[in-house]
Structure formats: C-alpha cells, structure tokens
Amino acid sequence: MVNAINRIRRRYSYKISGILAGIFLLTLFFAVLFGLHVSRSPPEEAAQRGIAAITGLVVLMLLNLGLAGIILGGNVALSLRRLSNRAERIGAGEFDIEISTRRTDEIADLYDSLRVMRNSLDTMVTDLDETRKRIQEERERSENAKENAERLTEQVQEQNDELLKVADQLSSAMAASANGDLEQRTTVSTEDKAMQEISDSFNEMVDRLSIAVARAKTSAERIDETSTTLDTSSQEIRRGSNDVAEAIQEIAHGADEQTTELNDAASQISQLSASTEEVASTTAEIASQSAAVSRITAEGQEISATTADQIEQSVERTAEVVETVDTLVAEAEQIESVIATIDDIADQINILALNANIEAARADVGAGGEGFEVVANEVKELAEEAMTGVEDIETTLQHVRKRAKETAAGVEEVDETIRTAASDVSELQQRLNQISNDIDAVDTSIQQITEAADEQAGTAQELSSIVDNVSEISEQTSNHTEDVSATAQEVTASTETVAQLARELDGEAQELAEIMGTFHVSQETNPEMEVSTDD
Amino acid sequence: MTEQLLIGQSRLYLFTAGMFLLGAVLFALLALRQPSGPRRFLLISTIPPAAMAITYILMAQDVATVEVTAAGRQQSVMRFVGYTVVLSALGLVFNRLVSPSRRLFAVLFAVFVFTPWAALASWLVSGAAESLMNGLVFVGYLTGCYLLFGPTERSAKTVSDGRRLLFAKLRNLFVICWAALIIQSVVSEQSLGLTNFFVGQITVGYTDAVLAFGIFGLVYAGKNALTDDSSTESRQNKQTDNSIKEPTELRTQD
Numbered sequence: 001m002v003n004a005i006n007r008i009r010r011r012y013s014y015k016i017s018g019i020l021a022g023i024f025l026l027t028l029f030f031a032v033l034f035g036l037h038v039s040r041s042p043p044e045e046a047a048q049r050g051i052a053a054i055t056g057l058v059v060l061m062l063l064n065l066g067l068a069g070i071i072l073g074g075n076v077a078l079s080l081r082r083l084s085n086r087a088e089r090i091g092a093g094e095f096d097i098e099i100s101t102r103r104t105d106e107i108a109d110l111y112d113s114l115r116v117m118r119n120s121l122d123t124m125v126t127d128l129d130e131t132r133k134r135i136q137e138e139r140e141r142s143e144n145a146k147e148n149a150e151r152l153t154e155q156v157q158e159q160n161d162e163l164l165k166v167a168d169q170l171s172s173a174m175a176a177s178a179n180g181d182l183e184q185r186t187t188v189s190t191e192d193k194a195m196q197e198i199s200d201s202f203n204e205m206v207d208r209l210s211i212a213v214a215r216a217k218t219s220a221e222r223i224d225e226t227s228t229t230l231d232t233s234s235q236e237i238r239r240g241s242n243d244v245a246e247a248i249q250e251i252a253h254g255a256d257e258q259t260t261e262l263n264d265a266a267s268q269i270s271q272l273s274a275s276t277e278e279v280a281s282t283t284a285e286i287a288s289q290s291a292a293v294s295r296i297t298a299e300g301q302e303i304s305a306t307t308a309d310q311i312e313q314s315v316e317r318t319a320e321v322v323e324t325v326d327t328l329v330a331e332a333e334q335i336e337s338v339i340a341t342i343d344d345i346a347d348q349i350n351i352l353a354l355n356a357n358i359e360a361a362r363a364d365v366g367a368g369g370e371g372f373e374v375v376a377n378e379v380k381e382l383a384e385e386a387m388t389g390v391e392d393i394e395t396t397l398q399h400v401r402k403r404a405k406e407t408a409a410g411v412e413e414v415d416e417t418i419r420t421a422a423s424d425v426s427e428l429q430q431r432l433n434q435i436s437n438d439i440d441a442v443d444t445s446i447q448q449i450t451e452a453a454d455e456q457a458g459t460a461q462e463l464s465s466i467v468d469n470v471s472e473i474s475e476q477t478s479n480h481t482e483d484v485s486a487t488a489q490e491v492t493a494s495t496e497t498v499a500q501l502a503r504e505l506d507g508e509a510q511e512l513a514e515i516m517g518t519f520h521v522s523q524e525t526n527p528e529m530e531v532s533t534d535d
Numbered sequence: 536m537t538e539q540l541l542i543g544q545s546r547l548y549l550f551t552a553g554m555f556l557l558g559a560v561l562f563a564l565l566a567l568r569q570p571s572g573p574r575r576f577l578l579i580s581t582i583p584p585a586a587m588a589i590t591y592i593l594m595a596q597d598v599a600t601v602e603v604t605a606a607g608r609q610q611s612v613m614r615f616v617g618y619t620v621v622l623s624a625l626g627l628v629f630n631r632l633v634s635p636s637r638r639l640f641a642v643l644f645a646v647f648v649f650t651p652w653a654a655l656a657s658w659l660v661s662g663a664a665e666s667l668m669n670g671l672v673f674v675g676y677l678t679g680c681y682l683l684f685g686p687t688e689r690s691a692k693t694v695s696d697g698r699r700l701l702f703a704k705l706r707n708l709f710v711i712c713w714a715a716l717i718i719q720s721v722v723s724e725q726s727l728g729l730t731n732f733f734v735g736q737i738t739v740g741y742t743d744a745v746l747a748f749g750i751f752g753l754v755y756a757g758k759n760a761l762t763d764d765s766s767t768e769s770r771q772n773k774q775t776d777n778s779i780k781e782p783t784e785l786r787t788q789d
Contacts, residue, residue, distance in 0.1 A: 030737065037733055049731060055722055056734035059715060063742060066711035070704070109696070 012080065023064040030060050083110055090114070095122040159192060166195045170202060180518045182210045213519045220512040227506035234499035241492035248485040255478035262471035266464055273460035280453035287446040294439040301432045304425055311422040318415040325408040332401050339390050339397070346386040353380030544732065545595045551740045552591030555747065559585035562751045573758035576631065580754040582624035583747035590617030603658045603725040610658065610725060615651045618716075621743075622647035625709060625750060629683075632702045633691040643682050650675040654717065658725040665726070672717055680710055697760025704753045712746040 034053035041049040089097055099115045101108055166188050176184040185206065188199035356376030363372060542550070559581055566577030593599075593613040600609040626644045629635070635643070650672055657668035683706045691699045719739055722729040730738070754761075 030741070033737065034734060049734075052730040052734040055729040056738045059719055059722065059730075059738050060741060062718070063711065063715040063738075063745065066715070067708075067745070070707045070711060 006084065020068060023068055027057070027061055027064055031057055080107065080110075083107070083114060087114060090118050090121065093125075095125070162190060163192060163195055166190050166192070166199065170199060173202065173206075177206055177209070181520055182206055182213065183520055210519075213516055217513060217516040220509045220516060223509040224506055224513070227502040227509060230502035231499050231506070234495045234502060238492050238495040238499070241488050241495055245485055245488040245492065248481050248488055252478055252481035252485060255474055255481055259471055259474040259478060262467055262474055266467040266471060269460055269464040269467055273457055273464060276453055276457040276460055280450055280457060283446055283450045283453055287443065287450065290439055290442050290446060294436065294443065297432055297436045297439060301429060301436065304429045304432060308422060308425045308429065311418055311425060314418050315415060315422065318411055318418060321411050322408055322415070325404050325411065329401060329404045329408070332397050332404065335397055336394065339394050343387065343390050346383045346390065349379055349383035349386070353377070353383060356380075542733075544736075547733070547736055547740075548591045548595035551736075551743075552588045552595065554740075554744065555584045555588035555591065558744075558748055558751075559588055562755075565755065569758060570762065573754075573761040576628060576754050576761050577751065577758065579624055579627055579631070580751040583621040583750055586617050586620035586624070587743050587747055590614055590620075601659065612655065615655045618651040619648055621747065622651070625705070628705065628750070628754065629687065629702065632698050632705075633687060633694055635687050635690040639682065639686050639690070643679065643687065646675050646679045646682065650679070650713070650717070654720040657720070658723075669721060669726070672720070676713060676717055679713070683710065695760060697757060701753065701757035701760055704757070705750060708746070708749045708753065712742055712749070715742045716746075 034056055038046060038049045038053050086097055086099055095118055097118075099111055099118060101111045169186055169188050173184050173186045185203050186199045188196065190196055190199075353376045356379065357373060360370075360373035360376055562577070562581040562584060566574055566581055569577055590613050594611040597609065597611060599612040599616075601612055603610045623644070626640070626647050629643070630640050653668050653672045653675060657665050657672065660668060687702075687706075691702045694702075716739070719730075719735065719742065721727055723735045724731055
C-alpha cells in the first residue's frame, strides 16, 4: 500500500512539475509576443500598447494560475503524504484514526481503499483476539475434564472388581444352562443396579427358555407330522402339474396351428383384397370408356338433328324449285299462245302485203302504183322477218319446255331421295337415343359395381385386419401357453423342491426333537404357558 | 491601424480559425474510432472547436457586424453566436454526464446563454446601462457557479465515480475559462479599453482554445467512465463497503 502511494506521489510530482513548466513557457511565449507587439508600435501608441500587453499578460497569468489551481487545488501531494502517514499509523496498530477526504478523484479512491483495508485489518485482529480467548477457555475446560476423568477411573475400577465377582456367578449359571441344565438359577446380591438387573434378567430368560424348549419339543413333533403330510401332498401336486403341463403343451400346439391357418387366411384375404381393388380399377376404366361413348353418342345425336334440320330445309327448297319450274312451264305455254297470235298476225300481214301487191298491179295505170307496190313489198318483208323470229322463239321455247320438264323430273327425284334420307336420319336419331339410354343404364350399373367393389375392398381390408389381430392374439396365446407350460414345469420342480424340503424338514424336526431332549426341564413347566416378549 | 500590428486582423482570425478547424477535424476522426458510448460524448465535444472555427472564419469576413460604443469599431456578433453554440454543447455534455432535472438543466442552459449576450450588450451601451449589463454578467457567472457547485454537484453524486470526476474536471475548467472571458470582456477595448485588438484577440483566442480543446481532452481522457451508462452506487454507500478492492482496480484508478 505504502509503495503504491509513493509511486502515485512520484507520478503526480512529475505531472505537476511538467504542467507548471508548460504554463511558465506558455506565459513566456505570450510575453515575448506582446513585447514584439509593443516594440513595433509607433511612439504615440507605445504606452497604450504597453498597458494592453501588461493587462493581457495579467489575464493570461490569472487564467494559467487558475488552470494550475485546478490541477494543484486538490493538493495531491499533500493528500498522498497524509495518506502515507495514516497507512504507517495503521501498520503500527492504530485502527481508530480518521480516514476521510473531501476530494472526489483518484485520491479519494485511495482513501476508500485504505479505509477498507483498515476495517479488514481491525476485523481480523479482533477475530484473532476472540479466537485466542476461546482457545484459553477450551484449555481450562479440558484440564478440569481430565481431573474428573481420573476420579471416575478409580470409581470404575472398584465397581469393576465387584462386577467381576458377579460375573463369575453369572458365568457359572450360564455355563450350566449352555450344557442344557435349565433348572439352574443365580442368587446374586450386589449394589450395582445394572448387574442386579442382569442377574434377574438371566433368571427370567432361563425361565422363558425352559418354556420355549418345552414348546419347541411339542412343535417339533407337530412339524414332523406336518412335513410327512406335506410330502404326500407335494407328490400329488407334482402329478397334477405334470398333467397340466401336458394339457398346456397340447393347447400351445393347437394355438400354433391356429396361427399358421390364420396367417394363410390373412394371405388369401390380402389376395382377395388385391383382386377386388383390381376389379374396382377395371370398372373405373370401363366407366371412363362408357362416358366417352356416351359423349360421342350425344355428339352423333346433335349431328343427326342438325342433318335432319338441313334435310327439312332441302325438302322445302326442292318444293319451291318444283313450283318454280311448273310456273316457268306455264309461262312458256302462255308465250307460245302469244307467239301463235303473232304468227297469225304475220300471216295476215303477209296476205295484206299480197293484196297490196295485187292492188298495186291494178294501179300501174296511175301514177301512184309504184309507190304502193314498194310499200307492199316492205310490209311483206317485214311480215316474213316477223315469222322467222317467231319461229326462232318457238324453237327456243320448245327447248325451254323440254329442259323445264327434265328439271322438274330431276327435282322430283332429288325430293324423293331427300325424303328417304330424312326418314333414315329420323331412324338414326331414334337408334342413337336408344344407345344413349342404354349407355346411361350401363353407367349406373358400372357405378353400382364400383361402389360394391370399393365396399368389398374395404371389407376385405377390415377382415384382413381382424385376421391379423386374431393371428396376433393367437401368437400371444401360444406364447402365454408356453409361459404357462414353463410355469407348470416350474411348479412341478417347485413341488419337488417342496417335497424335498418337507423331507429335510422332517429330518430337521427329528433332529430338533433329539436336541430338545438334551435339555432338562422341570416337570412343572407347562408348555402351553404364555411366553412374554415384552422385554 | 492594422498594418502596425504583428499580423492583420483578418489573418489573425483566419489563423485562429485554422487552429480550431484542424483540432475539430482531428477530434472528429479520433471520436469516430471510439465505441458507440464514448463516441457520442466525443462528437458533442467536437462541436466547440468546430463552432469556434466557423465563428472566426465568419468574423474574418466581417459578417453581422455592429458598432461598439467605446472603441468605435465594428464588432462581429458571430463571436457570441459561437460562444452560444460552445456553451450549449458543454451544457449538453453536463446533462448527459450527471442527468440533472429538466428544470435545473433549463436554468443552467439559460444562464450559459445569457452571459455572452449580456457581455455583448455591455459593449453596445454606455454609462449606467453598461455598468448594469456588466453587473448582470457577473450575476450570471455567480449564478452559474452556484448551480454547478450546488444542485448539479448533488445530481452528480447519484452517478458513477468516473462520471462524477469527469464532471468536476469539466466544471472547474469551464468556471476558470468563463471567468477569464468575462474579465477579458470587461478590460477589452470595447469596454474599459485596457487592451487593444491584438492583445485582446490573442488572450481571447488562447482562452477559447483552452476551453474548446480542454473539453474534448478531458472527455477523451475520461472516456472509460462513459462506457458505463448506469448510475452506480453513491460514494457514501461505497465508503461503508468493507470489501477489499482488487489490485487491478486500484491500479486503474491510479
């Protein structure tokens, strides 16, 4: 502690010296700076600058002294010296000195540490004093105890001599009792209460032992009889156990066979379950295909209905065409009548032209006969051209009529064909409807088959689970049966052991009776007398 | 007048600004390398040199000048803005260190801000008003000292010893520098006229440097105490503790 304080004191001394030197050098620097400032001033400002420089230096010195005061204000060196003195006084045994400071820095921590150390040392010294006092007291107590022990040793020696005499008497009586003479009793008279109680207890013990020996003799006889009976019974139990073991062996064999058959049944049920699942899978495929056929049939029905509608429209259009052709033929006939009329007119014009020529010939005599003849010729030519055109028209009309009749005949044939097709389509629709109904029925049947197959598969699984459980139970039964068989064999062995023990017990009982016979018991001792065990 | 000085006014301002700027940059780099706990304190402590650097740059540019009655010269208001920022940062450090009550912190902050502007006011007025403002400056200083050594010190007893010691060092530094600044304000050419511009600026710049660099230096030296944010048992409780300190602990406190 003192070394640490000295180390801190040295460190603080160096630190303070350095700070003071730094402050001095800094102030010197400012003094030089201000001196230069004054020296370079004009004469009229020299006094003012001097005052300013001095004032500035004073302020800076005050500031630096204040800073030094902060550092030195705590008076570290003095505090450490005081602390060192107190440490030395504590080392000299002065534990009641005051250790406190107003500082709040590291020095205060040192004060705290020194105070804690002082308190610890004080506590340790106090504890040592108390311990030394306790040791002194213990030493005095041990010396007193030693004196008491020596006195007690003398008393014990006297009592020991007396006890030896009593012990001799007790030993003689006990030796007689050990040799079977239970009629011996002690007649000790001593001041030692414990030995007197031993003597009394010995006499009481021998009394009770006499009673116990008498009762043991009786019990040995009874045990002899009981062991004989037990031997007989154990032989009967052994025979019964053998029978039971054989029966259990048969049961175990049957349980094994049952387990084997149940395993076979479980295997077959598993196969059945697999087949049922396969049927269900196949039925699902059929249902899928049936649905496809049903969908195709529905499409066929829609197509046939569309075709029937189109045929219906074709029949109507064909009838309209036949009607148009008939109208065309009728109109052609009307044209023919018109043409006949035109032909008559042309004939009449021709006749008229002929008459005009005739009249022109008559009129050759006159001046106007030539002109009239020219007109007549022109009319005649015109009539002839009209007749030629009418003939052409008539020829054309004949062709038209022929074509119209042929067309009407063709159309009628087409109409007949279409009607036949419409009839076929109607029949096809009926057939498709019938097919659709049949497919629906097939779907229903397939659904029923699928449900039945699923139900059958579930039932097969449940059945398989049940058979597995039964098989497991059968195996457990077989195992238990084997355990029972083993137990029966153990019972048989135990019975033999019991019989052996009964025989040994019989021998022991006889030996006990012989041993009991070595004890001499007073004839007045009643074997039925109660033996107290309170002691 | 300027050419008769050792160095011109603007150059003197810029030289001082450069000194603060260099310090602020170095301090910021140093602060960023610290763990998150001390880093916040150190970054706050970087504000005073940075603020003073900006202040002197603006003063060199004659920003926001007013005419001072005694000297008859133009004086930049930016110096007092800079002091306001410096004192606000210091108040923030005090608040984070010892966690005084909000009311106490508000009063302390108001006193910190009041005194520099009262000093400026004393430069702008004359006669009785000037004496009154100077008196108010001293009253503000004494009030601040009372608050720092009284209620705030009591609050410091509830925090760890390291924080309490750091608070005591910062407080003592601030009280000395604060007093120096007030004295310089009174004896300056703007008030009593005992100093001139060159001497006044040298002494004020030195005081500003001691304050700004001292704040960061003390916080950096006591950064180990800032890692423990929880308040520890008071010194009074510690004095009743009979447990013996470990040697390593004693060494670290040395």
